[in-house]
Amino acid sequence: MSTDEVLASERRQLDETWSGRPGFIGWLTSVDHKSIGRRYIVTALVFFALAGIDALVMRLQLATPESELLGPDLYNQFFTVHGTTMMFLFAVPIVEALGIYFVPLMIGARNVAYPRLNALGYWVYLIGGVFLWTSFAIGVGPDTGWFSYVPLSGPEFTPGKRADVWAQTVTFTEIAALIAAVEIIVTTFKLRAPGMTLNRLPLFVWSMLVTAFMVLFAMSTVATASIMLALDRLVGMHFFNPAEGGDPLLWQHLFWFFGHPEVYIIFLPATGMISTVLPAFTRRPVFGYTILVFALLTTGFMSFALWVHHMLTTGIPHHGSSFFTAASILIAIPSGIQVFCWIASIWSGRPVFRTPLLFVAGFLFMFVMGGLTGVMVAAIPFDQQVHDTFFVVAHFHYVLVGGSVFPIFAAIYYWFPKLTGRMLSETLGRWHFGLFFAGLNLTFFPMHALGLAGMPRRVYTYRDELGWGDLNLLATIGAIVLALGVVVFAVNVVTSLRRGESAPDDPWGADSLEWATSSPPPAYNFHPVPAVGSRSPMWSAPPDLPQVTGLAFDKMEQLVTSTLDAVPDNRQEMPGPTIWPFVAALAIGVTFITSIFTPWGAVLGAALLLPPLLKWGWPKPKHEVHA
């Protein structure tokens, strides 16, 4: 047999070993990171669309003064569900989804380190999201804001179940986020291709790694806080009740200790996407790899020192607030460095004006604007005027939509061929970009002026005589344009999936390992398993791409390498498909949802959870004991 035929037969054998079960059962039992990652991406995009429609309705309400489209009851649910969905069900999950799909591919691994845990994370996330939106649909959507400040969200001022829905949704999604973070940390540390030392790690993987560490600290904090809130509400604890020695500011400290890093948890992976997309469309490695990694690390650390700047109007002691102002101003430095490095890369490269590059340029426009207004609101006196006004709404939409959604779109156009084996349409892509960019600026730029004119956030109506009508109408028109852009994107995805140009392995001539396998990748990702000798393995000559042999074909085996230098260390057998993560997620869902109604829900849940967890890890009797 020729070497090619040998390779082909080996691949057939691997395919048999690694492919999950077929059909619907296969879908429920799959533990392949690509399958989980793909559904994670689609789910997050569905929530993005839902929260977008939600926002559009809010814009219609605010288009004219004293409008009667939505009353306060509905409007308050709308903005709470919009914020909660965008933050907890879209922005964080989508970056984690892309991480779960692409981190293993970019480091040459065959799956994530804990495939079953990974599946559990997805199911828990899905149940949490469906729970929130079902509650919303039947009229018990949370209505105390995505930050759920106590005592408003406490038992006295929000009786009923609405705030409980919020607290449990947060706990659900944080569990999912924590699971994804553990996956990404362990996968990145242990499953890298031989030769991929930490200083050859692709920048996207670096950004996901830093983010995952931030998630460990930030999400544990908010999950704890949301459990404390739930206990205040459900069993009469008093953490946040001033009448019994509790403290409403404790909630704010805990929430923003999560909430500020959250912004960077969303933003850092987006910077990783920019650094990943740029080389392919400037035809050079991104400038300043070391500086960019350093910027990621410093941003990650510093973001935990900033939470108080969300509380500058609460009257915290003066010297303390100066520290936080200084920190808020200083965090602009690593962001600035990143922007300068990207512009330098474009300057010295040869730009290829495809859709991903358009989104990168749009990102730079939006993010620099949002970053500068961010530097402005770090000034305490100015913040006292614009805090909780539409100025801040404008600011953080420039940062979050500009700083995160643009890179995500760039990444989707870039990675779509790998995900699906089809190219997205370039023409529709340009329309998408144009409408989205124009719509965003039309929607959010006028809000700066509205905030300075005195319009507070979270108001369902405003008086005609205050003169805010024109700018609000403009913002609503912008929102419609923006929505059209998203519709074009949806059309592009659907039509390209059916009739799109089929994609070669490496359509962009890009530099990282995910392009070394077919589009879409096989169940086992790589054969032969690659090794690397540089930061841009696909741009290196073959000597830099040795191959790994000796992994089993009849078992799901993964090479484990050393943490720092990626020296081959041992082989690990990966677990196969199983239904138990799905069952366990259902049990967790039952626990959280029933415990809203009775504390016995927790006991019931524990009883339900035990069997699937035991079955999950218990080995199937395969062969005799040999130890």
Next chain:
Amino acid sequence: MRSRLHCAGWAIAAAALGGCEGIQSALDPAGPHAALIARETGYLFAMAGTVFTIVMLALAYALFHRRAGRQPVADGTLARWVGGALAVTVVILLVNLVVDLRTQRALAGIGSDEALSIEVTGHQWWWEVEYVHEQPSRRLRTANEIHIPAGRPVLIELRSADVIHSFWVPKLHGKHDMIPGYTRTIRLQADAPGVFRGECAEFCGHQHANMALYVIAHPVEEFDRWYAQQLLPAPPPADAHAEAGQRVFLSKPCIVCHTIRGTPAGGRAAPDLTHLASRRTLAAGTLPNTREHLAGWVLDPHSAKPGVRMPQNRLSRNELDALLTYLEGLR
């Protein structure tokens, strides 16, 4: 005039179409605190606008220069440019910090010889206002309007009776939260007589949008007259019709929540109505204070302010008419 000019400047900077007019604009300050903040705002817009323009020009150049046959730029050159940009960034940020700290210090240094001190308590969804005085008989409680003497600093103590609210009168000062269990103080000063609108700036539930207040600055003598007049108990009903109205008020659930000094009505859960007719608006800025609106409000507060704590009232035509006449007499 100077503030007009300033205002025009900011308007261009922010490309604001309507940001400068109105009685609730942060860009049209009417007191020393807001004026200092507006000055800082001007600096910040100038800084942000300049930096944004320069970075965008650099981006445009990077994207479009020498379309054909671009030569790669040496990494050393790139590093020098990035380093230079970084240095400029650091300098700008340090200048920002200095401007900010100086503004904070200047704000803290504005007049501390308060003419009077006022306790403002946030309620869902109205403002309780109480003028502090050593003599209990000179203490004055009112709602939703704060009258102050122009040109004199006043000390305001902020509290909340239920959830977190935020006290914000943009033309006079930035906002300060009212947090249950905490007391915060701020100083306000209006340079000249005038009317300034404010709104609750922390989401506080259903009717957060309809929780406005007015600060009304008077010349000093006029303020003293207003204060003396407000200290008086409610005027007795002027005629039999109004007297019938008072009987309606006192026989209905109104007295559970409202106070009218000089009558047995002493509820504290809702605004003091002793001088209701002297106020500009009803229900914390929700409705103009006219007879028609008052009638609608008394019968069905929920149509104008859904979710408000006040219940609907069933009144006969005659009862309502008498009640309105009585309430309109509460000057």
Next chain:
Amino acid sequence: MTEAERPVIDAAKLPSITFGYHGTTWWATAAFMVIEGTTLIVLLVSYVYLRRNFVEWPPPPTALPDLLVPTINLALLLFTIVPMALARRAAHSLDLHGVRVFLVSAVLLAAVTVVLRGFEFAALNVRWDSDAYGSSLWMLLGLHTTLLVIDLLESGAIAALMFSKGREPKHFVDVEEAAVYQWFLSISYVPVYVLIFLGPRLL
């Protein structure tokens, strides 16, 4: 150069079980300890934060928590480290008998600590819904108890696995993980104990 001519790294001779930071299990255990440690720290900080709202701690007329049972349980939890360490050492040398003996002893000890924990709640002398003081104590002890129970179930399952037919050499790695996690729980009880039972006496 074709595929076949590329340099080759042969993985066939690499081991398939490793302990400590060589394997993936160690890292995941560490990550979960970071998550749970952060949660504990959040609760400890909340406790100290809420302390400032009280003149006296515990607020009168609440009695001080009792010390006897909690102190015994602290000692017991710390002692559990020993059999777990021996079980871990046995696992490293793939000594099934040693693992069985020490792991089962450790699990039995852990079961006793869980039972005693029930009496520790009674020793708090305050209800969770009486005030923020009571809530802080119950929450801290409640979280640690939850982790303790989960760990008991997990260690119990691993011990049972050591007696089952489906056992494979790779499950020795799970023994190590159970040991490391038990250490974390034992040691993390020290600050919890100090704040809950000594805090009201000292703060």
